[in-house]
Amino acid sequence: MTTVLTASGPEDLLAAVPVVLGFHPQESLVMLTFGAVRSFHARLDLPPSADDAALAEVIEVLVAPSRTHQVDHVAFVVYSGAAAVAGRLAAALVPAFVAEGIGVVDVLRAHDGAWCSVPVRAGATEPPMVPYDDACHPFTAEAVFAGRVTHASRAELRATVAPVAGQRTRWGRLIESLPEPGPADVTPVGELVTGWVDRGEPPDDDGAARVLGAITRIEVRDAALYAVTRETAHDHLRVWAALLRGAPDPQVPDTAAVTAFCAWMSGDGALAWCALDRCFDVDPEHPLGTCLAECLVRAVPPAAWEEVVDSA
Known part of the structure; x- marks a missing residue:
């Protein structure tokens, strides 16, 4: 934006x-x-x-x-x-x-x-x-x-990605009931997120558990990043921020990093930092989170990511 x-x-x-x-x-x-x-x-x-x-x-x-x-x-x-x-x-x-x-x-x-x-x-x-x-x-x-x-303050902005206890518990139980994620999750996870983005809907419980359970896989996370453009970043941010609020601790770092990426792509550096705070609370050395923090510190523009995608 x-x-x-x-x-x-x-x-x-x-x-x-x-x-x-x-x-x-x-x-x-x-x-x-x-x-x-x-x-x-x-x-x-x-x-x-x-x-x-x-x-x-x-x-x-x-x-x-x-x-x-x-x-x-x-x-x-x-x-x-x-x-x-x-x-x-x-x-x-x-x-x-x-x-x-x-x-x-x-x-x-x-x-x-x-x-x-x-x-x-x-x-x-x-x-x-x-x-x-x-x-x-x-x-x-x-x-x-x-x-x-x-927002009235940074604390109020940070609250938009703060954990929701009941949702975390509910989604955590659903994740535990799922089989171990693998490369085959890339396509169904992408379809779930794209559906929520296109329809303007919040994640449903079963779909959220499927996405969060698989986001710790590098290939799933990378596919989620490549699905975001500057035109769609705001809508992806809405979905990933909702997922972050309900993510159990094991899924927080990757979910928060993807949320921060969407915020950066949409031009919302302040919200990106709030998401990274949640990432680093659980994993202070998270690779994607650390990379995004460096981009924010150096004021790297989102157009740099588009150059990466174009050259891939």
Whole structure:
């Protein structure tokens, strides 16, 4: 899902952030990029301390993909009630990006429905904060019209792929009653998922058990990935997110990785990270999950997967 917004001022930037992230961030540093062939956005938790080592890590995480994608300009929004933290971030980020030849449009601090520009000079005093309300902004209205959901927080977004206890128990019992999965499961699993995608239906119990029981097979998982295109990614995401919510622990890593893949393909990096959190909770070194995490960190675009498919 591609979101194109044209911002002409600070309040446009503030309204754009929850639309492109899919949630209203808190205690976060957000970077919006402009002018690249494939622009992207990034969100980081605020570092627990704003010492030199923490700031250097933040700079490297954000500069590296900006350099790779030849970004022209960036804008930063610090979501925090701590002016000192925002000031330290601004004083470190702006020179680092300018040194790379990347212009900085602005550094804003937002908190409790108000914003201000953060002075770049270390120790300078912030101007008074200005109230803002993005609920009625045209960007928000456009997102609603397009059917995009903006969650109140990252926790609320994460809840969309959180486990459902009763369903996990029910599906787990059904999986235990099935024979060991094998290569022959590739076609029936693909047909089940395609049916749910095409009909807009949620997975049924028996079908979900068949899919989840087989997804630990590499050939089944790979076939599930190859079935996803950027045009169908959103619908596949709906199905795999539902499967993830009911997946028993042994099936969580592979199911979560496929869910993250669908989210990445649909342009929803924030939800992809939420799915990967579930993957790594069970298997911190899951190969596909680790690969997808690297893609997200490096802001690799979904078009890269299409190139892989075309060359296969």
